[in-house]
Amino acid sequence: MLTFYSDDHHLHHGNCELIDGQLQPCFEKPQRADHILARVKDRQLGEVRAPKDFGRAPIERIHSAAYLDFFAGAWDRWQAQGGQGDLLPYTWPARTLRQQLPASLHGQLGYYSFDAGAPITAGTWQAAYSAAQVALSAQAQITQGAHSAFALCRPPGHHAAGDVMGGYCYLNNAAIAAQAFIDQGRPKVAILDVDYHHGNGTQDIFYQRNDVLFASIHGDPAAEFPFFLGYPDERGAGAGEGCNFNYPLPAGSGWATWAAALEQACQRISDYGAEVLVVSLGVDTFKDDPISQFKLDSPDYLTMGKRIAALGLPTLFVMEGGYAVEAIGVNAVNVLEGFEAGTS
Template identity: 45%
Template sequence: MFLANGVTSANPEQPARIDALRSGAEAAGAVFEAPHDHGIGPIAAIHPAEYLDFLQNIHKRWARMEGASDEVIPNIHPGRHGLSRPDGMVGQAGWHMADTACPIAAHTWEAAYWSAQTALSAAAIAESDGAAYALCRPPGHHAFADMAGGFCFLANAAIAAEALRGRGARVAILDVDVHHGNGTQGIFYDRGDVLTLSIHADPARFYPFFWGHAHERGTGAGEGANLNLPLARRTADEGYFEALDKALARIAAFGADAVVVALGLDAHEDDPFQGLAVTTEDFARMAKRIAGLGLPAVIVQEGGYLQPKLGENLTSFLSGYQDR
């Protein structure tokens, strides 16, 4: 279920996305393999134990409640400033779920766990082979350390970046999804050892609304290690690439020796969310410029919703990356 503007509708994060994306990747020459299980440790390096326990057990607890819905959907969202985490399941759902766009079903934990393992496996391959694409579903960049949101439960890109950092890499996360990667930003906001950058539709009137503004630069040790490049709705072509060039220059100045690309194909002109107007050909241009950094790259799938060119957009990006 998906609630937007007070109206219940079908969730746009549909399983059929996987088929379109896989076909698009294979058209670019990708060969898929099952992810390895790297265990809970790399996930717990980003997400605290009480949140992981919540994700694993909340649906079973919820299902025991008389009259409960099939999916966990909170009806209260605390501001969390100076407040206390409750014991009850309804209160905990509000505590750990930022919005109504992250319903938890019976197999959500399993899906999120293996999505994170997919990103970790791609990170391991990228270290040796130079680049790898992780077909992750559910996505991850709206998940904070202890809070789900926007179809996201575990922060796949952040988990991959932390794994690379733990093995000695200096990592930048470049998010090109149409929506700001607010969870990723929140995870690293007070840290200076991982650079976070996001190019997205201006959140003043676009999800996630409260994060992603240009003045958000990080705090404490992380001051200056976060760069947001919000764009006017329906920005296309040169306006987009001007922002991308700024991001790439910052990555070079940071001295990164690995990059995690949070790849949202929903910046496309025909995506249902209609935030930006990047063309299919632009995804190849985008990929070539990112590849021009000459860094090992983990390309982690984020958004991009069902529309006729979804697979073509991924083909364009991955082909462009290889043609650098």
């Protein structure tokens, strides 16, 4: 399996995030991708390639030009104001406030964010842009005939909506790749999100569309981030009704419970008749993940990969979360090796 990767991810290294009422060091750090890359090489999974640059056009198929312009220029504006440290929002347009785009940098940052977990640093735009190109390069490989490819993206993307960042995410790499498949002639795409946290951005992007089926297995949002999306009654709207499936599970869920949800999700994907699959590959379902509450163990990820392979679809894996840094490489690559074993 080909892996696409860019060293540009090192350009994004946030100093802090707001979590549990405190500013603390970011769980989303460069070492995550470094460990995965090392494991890919150690296991001789396949060639590692740098991405091509497809420009902004395929990104603008998902994200608004105004949002991209803001994100690309935010750091320079912050520096011009004499800002020090990471750029983080401190106010948001809550339900009682007007949804108005202000002129100020901080007002715009709040408008384009939903939490204080996505710090902007000097290199964040370039890192996120390159991660999107990683996803597009892996997607192009499948369009050219490969059965699978791995996009080792960092920062992750599934919490980012069309014009909103948050949850460590700025550009929705999986959604950008899914849209590219559609634009290149695949009228039915499925996205399977196996990250511990619900892919609220991906759901929002495709919620009213029937050309992308979204299925997510995640911690129950009644108790887990992102709290305000990911419930089972969210089934899509308009043309997209019946194309959105959420499988929230309680804290402490182990492989048996998780695998039963995966079986339901895979059946939905099969019934839909998807022509290609995008997997938002988060491994923060691991039992030792510091910010998650599931109990999957490393061998379970091999089994996960084999079940995904049984769908028989060309499959693009896009890296999302996973914060047990020492184990992230083993767990992510186990999914990929399980998938390859299931297709052999």
